[in-house]
Amino acid sequence: MESRYVTTPFGRRAMSLGMLVNQQLAEAIEPGTTRNKWKLFRAVCEARPSLGVTDRALTVLDALLTFYPDDEISEARGLVVFPSNAQLSLRARGMTAATLRRHLAVLIDAGLILRKDSPNGKRYARRSRTGEINEAFGFSLAPLLARATEIESLAAQVVADRELLRMTRDRLTVCRRDVAKLITAAFDEGVPGDWASILDMFRTLVARIPRVATLKTISPILEEMVMLRSEIINLLEIRVKTQKIDARESQIERHKQNSNLKYNYESEQRLEITRAAPPQNDLEPPSALIRTKQSWQKVGHNDVAAAKSLQSFPLGLVLQACPQIADYGPGGRISNWRDLMAAAVVVRTMLGVSSSAYEEACTAMGRENAATVIACILERGGHINSAGGYLRDLTRRTERGEFAIGPMLMALARACIPGSRMAS
Incomplete structure (x- = not known):
């Protein structure tokens, strides 16, 4: 010794x-x-x-x-x-x-x-x-x-803290996703409430998440996010209970009122298909416009051209060109246009696009086309500095008749095909 x-x-x-x-x-x-x-x-x-x-x-x-x-x-x-x-x-x-x-x-x-x-x-x-x-x-x-015992104790504490941090980050990620999708569902379903303020609270919490997270910094954020999720769920549950009560009452009323099973189909509002006046250019086909008897309006040549330029593309083509949007659909997949539009609301919140900018795009392009543009922006996110500014610019160009979704969509679709090349 x-x-x-x-x-x-x-x-x-x-x-x-x-x-x-x-x-x-x-x-x-x-x-x-x-x-x-x-x-x-x-x-x-x-x-x-x-x-x-x-x-x-x-x-x-x-x-x-x-x-x-x-x-x-x-x-x-x-x-x-x-x-x-x-x-x-x-x-x-x-x-x-x-x-x-x-x-x-x-x-x-x-x-x-x-x-x-x-x-x-x-x-x-x-x-x-x-x-x-x-x-x-x-x-x-x-x-x-x-100091072997002390060092081993410190190491065990570090490992436990790291595991707790990982679990806390996972919980925050899940809670953040839940809040975003619940707010989207509330907007889609038209649930009454001050959802704009709730959305602002959610954005404020997301902005507070640090790039390098520690247990001390993200634990308070997780607590506030959990409370916000609980409040949203309470509002949605109240809406669901109200709908159930209304459904039961309406079923009883229909049962009492429809004891006579003879329906009067003549009272139903019918759709009427009418062709617009042929355009001056013989190369353009006439457009079929559907109008009800109660809301018939005259449609000019400019409206027909705008409707033609803003036509929506097949959903399969959109998903082929923009596969990333499927991860934000209900259940992690998109099976119809409603799912795509719901996913677009989640994505535009994630990209920092304001609700006003998105609503202006929906007004100018239509909801299907606006959702398609959001999917394209998500796909090209690494090349776009400001998603909100880019969407507003596309909206203004659409209003002037200078923007078409087709070239953007087809370029992304070709980029997704392995070994694809631009035709010379």
């Missing part, structure tokens, strides 16, 4: 009370304490933020441990390693001598190793005639073994 005594540093390095405390701590090793050096090193890596050491300092500690002859660190086998600077530099990935000294000082200040300097400052060991080490001078691993 190596002798225990207070040792002062060689040369110009000054002695400090911290060194004395670390030496006293190193002497407090309980008899029979052993640790696997690589498992203990992994624990040090996990507890690195709590120990106050850098990753480069851990590289030096890794190199020092390679000079310890056994995998098990114990006081009975000695705790001092004595590599030369040249060998230590090689095992520390070619670290320079000045950098080695700096990071060795970090390990000493953190209380993980100790210097045990010889009279001349060299690192060596004195051996007996049988080859056993009687005394060694170099770096002592005694503090590392003495």
Whole structure:
């Protein structure tokens, strides 16, 4: 066993009370304490933020441990390693001598190793005639073994905090998705309430989520998001209960009023198909316009051209050109235009497009075409700096008759085909 005594540093390095405390701590090793050096090193890596050491300092500690002859660190086998600077530099990935000294000082200040300097400052060991080490001078691993239990406890706490942070982030992601889709459902179903204010609250919470999340920063945001989701669910449940009551009452009324099963079909409003006046250009086909008897209006040539230029494309083509939009549909898929429009509301909220900009686009293009444009913007999100400004520009161009969805959609569709090339 190596002798225990207070040792002062060689040369110009000054002695400090911290060194004395670390030496006293190193002497407090309980008899029979052993640790696997690589498992203990992994624990040090996990507890690195709590120990106050850098990753480069851990590289030096890794190199020092390679000079310890056994995998098990114990006081009975000695705790001092004595590599030369040249060998230590090689095992520390070619670290320079000045950098080695700096990071060795970090390990000493953190209380993980100790210097045990010889009279001349060299690192060596004195051996007996049988080859056993009687005394060694170099770096002592005694503090590392003495603090093994503390280091393992710190590492376990770091792992637990990291797992809790992961679970908290997952809960926040799910809650954020729930709130976005519930607000979308409320808008689509026309549920009464101040949904604009609720949407603003949701955007404010999302804006507070930091880029690098910690448990301290996102826990309050999660609590507020959960409360907001609960309030939305309460409003929607009230709406559902009201609809159920209205449905029961209407069923009773129909049962009483329709005791006579003779229906008068003449009272039903009929649809009438009428062709518009043929356009001046013989190449344009006449458009069929559907009007009810009660709301008949004259339609001019400009309205017919606008309706033709803003025709909606097949849903299959839209999904082929913009496959990412399907992830935001109900249940993670889109099977009809209603699902696409619901997904578009979720996406425009995510992209930061204001409700006024989206409503203007719906008015100018139609809801199906506006949803298609949102899907295209999502697909080209990496090339668009401001989705809201881009949508307003397309809306103005549509109102002037300068924009058509077809070229944009077909370009995205060709880009989704592997090995596709533009025709020369």
